[in-house]
Amino acid sequence: MSITATNITKTFGNYTALNAVNLHVPSGKLIALLGPSGSGKTTLLRIIAGLEFADQGSGNILFGDEDVTNVPPGKRGVGFVFQHYALFRHLSVAENIAFGLKVRKRAERPDKATIAARVKELLHLIQLEDLGGRYPAQLSGGQRQRVALARALAVQPKVLLLDEPFGALDAKVRRDLRRWLRNFHDEIHLTTVFVTHDQEEALEIADEVVIMNQARVEQVGIPQEVYDRPTTPFVHKFLGNVNQIVLPWSGLIPGTNVPQEDGIAFVRPHDIELVHFNTGRDGDPAQVVDIHAAGPVAKVAVKRNDGKGIVDVELSRAYLDQIRLREGDHVLLRVRRPVATDYAI
Secondary structure: OOEEEEEEEEEEOOEEEEEEEEEEEOOOOEEEEEOOOOOOHHHHHHHHHOOOOOOOOOOEEEEOOEEOOOOOHHHOOEEEEOOOOOOOOOOOHHHHHHHHHHOOOOOOOOOHHHHHHHHHHHHHHOOOHHHOOOOHHHOOHHHHHHHHHHHHHHOOOOEEEEEOOOOOOOHHHHHHHHHHHHHHHHHHOOOEEEEEOOHHHHHHHOOEEEEEEOOEEEEEEOHHHHHHOOOOHHHHHHOOOOEEEEEOOOOOOOOOOOOOOOEEEEEOHHHEEEEEHHHOOOOEEEEEEEEEOOOOEEEEEEEEOOOOOEEEEEEEHHHHHHHOOOOOOEEEEEEOOOOEEOOOO
């Protein structure tokens, strides 16, 4: 079931949360809405769910070929998972999962055997087969979030929507759970949209990333595309670490059509080659001012000799040990591949 949002605008008084936003989620894909706080991503998710409605006459929401713009949330066939689980503390894991089925109208409610079979199937799917009799307080945060996901899936929704699903978890549990979610999605192939402000999370598990900023969509693409080929200055600066190099700069690769004039070039720290000054190679002269070598990647800050600022460089620990770099060393900088430029300054 695909999701299409067309020309969606949402205002709250004088505040514009969404400004003529368009979005298409192909059937069976896992899509991330990524952006800073206030970019509009959660508002868009809630409008897709039917928990909010776009401004009158601003656009529509389609599930497949069905226009659900004015359909209430309970009838859209949406599974929604919140950041803080929202599990019923007085119900067991199995009872929480079965809740959405048990509260259906009598004519639509499955029999007890069917509900029990569905709960058993979902407990297996979320890898909590032996914990159906426990209560939420007896589970870890990651386990509770999986139960919340199973409860959303119990009613067999057309689409699954996740609002910052890992936001309440610590870093290690987040990593484990997002890897689990990617594998889980590959099993069920249910059209899924999740909201996050965590760039690593979005780039790691999404089929496509929708980057939002100031109530608009800035760029849409597969993770590698949006990271390697950002189309706007915002995306350059928002996704990962990036240097804003003041041009002209002799460290740019010759022949890459980068204008050697006043302006800004965006260069990721790992795309900068660093060698000692006495190697006789071309490059931009600089001096090492700081080395942070804790972790698998060494982070080196160097000051350009032309006085145009500090450049951050990321090196492997093995290369750092090989060249025996020290603070105060004079070095040359070179960009490994073509870079994008901003407007002239």
